[in-house]
Amino acid sequence: MDALISLQPIFWTAAAETLYIVGLTILFGGIAGLILGLGLYTTRGGSVLQNRAVYTILNFLVNTFRPIPFIIFLAAAQPLARLATGSGIGNNAIIFTLSLAACFAIGRIVEQNLLTVEPGVIEAARAMGAGPFRIIGQILLPEALGPLILGYAFIFVAIVDMSAVAGYIGGGGLGAFALLYGYRQFNPVVTWAAVLLIIVLVQLVQFGANRLARKVLRR
């Protein structure tokens, strides 16, 4: 307990780093994933931009990269991270790699949530003379907003989970903190403190997402 009190400044810095890493990952990976998911949804057979070749390629990409365990992906993608951020280690490198890994998962989740929109609703918009991009922006996304919010909350939790390995490439955050000051120092109280904060963070996000989703879900 004493150790934890003396570690307090580092603990809060780690918490801020987790928020920084996860926040930016949700932003970059979230946007990339949204585009990927929209690409998957709109190019599939019968959809507004139906294109078999594009769909097949996107589908193959997602299926190839999504199942790779993140810690291996982190190592494999290091040269790419170095190219993109100028360094293979540190918080920015992990944000890049996390965003890349997350965008495939987010793409799939976005696709699934868009598929919950009744095809008839899209057909109604087409029948009114709306073009594909108008339909995507004004009908498809608003109609799927509730499930999308829940999908992103789910992904947030997964990214918090993935960010815990940041320490392996010199990144910070609560995961690295717990391993460094808790696990390796044989101080379970420190580990649990990190776990507790992560739980609180996840609960808060999920609570907020549930409320928001309930507000926009109208069915």
Next chain:
Amino acid sequence: MAIVALTGVTKTFPARGKSQAELRAIDGVDLTVDAGDIYGIIGYSGAGKSTLVRLINALELPTSGSIVVNGQEIVGVKESELRKVRLGIGMIFQQFNLFNSRTVWRNIEYPLQVAGVAVEDRNKRISDLLKFVGLADKAAAYPNELSGGQKQRVGIARALATSPSILLADEATSALDPETTREVLALLRRVNEEFGTTIVVITHEMEVIRSIAHKVAVMDSGRVVERGTVFDVFSNPQTPAAQKFVSTVVRAVPEADELAVLRERHPGRIVTLSFSDGSASQSEVFLEFARNGVSFELIYGGINDIQGRTFGHLTLSLTGEAAAISTAIALVSSTITVTEVN
């Protein structure tokens, strides 16, 4: 004047699997809908009627044939042009297909937004439409707060927003109870009468056709097998498909099982007399039987009113001398249709 004209239209869907053949949903259809008509298209599910209606607003493109809507050929036209064509055609659906994330007001606003109508003009139009469909108090409601009938009325208001000359109704009342169905059909009739909107109604319910359509086409396996005024098709259906549909709302000739029961109870000679406007009246016919000493009992049938014209099928059991019965039948046969029931 024709507002929709389909000529030699076919539509095939590619095979789903290797074991399945390609599906010919529409098989050589010629169809003309005149401006101002309410045109009914009836068929069982899978007959191709939903595909047919989607060809009219180019949600589906035909494999071959010509489709002229509002004087414009729409086959072979590029998608951006088709969007303009669709602005002139409203559509309502069985499942309403309202935008759940938008209020009633914003649902009706959407087609106006797509059409690029200025905001002030939109507001006027939307309030008018809400009044027309009787939902002025529901402007701020979301679709999930409405009953099925109210949803369809919003659907109708939304479809009419851009003042289209054609309204397509795809099984628009099939998800509604009989009372609400009547209300919605009455509303469609008003749309036709007050705005002169041509309405194409797709249904599998003959009652809907009888209630609002002026003309009807019967579809079976992708073909139009019979067409004509509703009165003609109802009073004298020619094809088995049409006869089957007509029999759901018109008691015409007893079916085999019903006939067996009737025969057990009525020993006489059984004939069906078919009356329609302009043929001999019932009293003349019955007088003829009396003159020949033939007594009769009415055992099956009914009189129908279709848009102010009547027709009926009455099945009688005739008793008396065999020769007299034959003479009487021969006499009345000259003025009405008499069918021996066996």
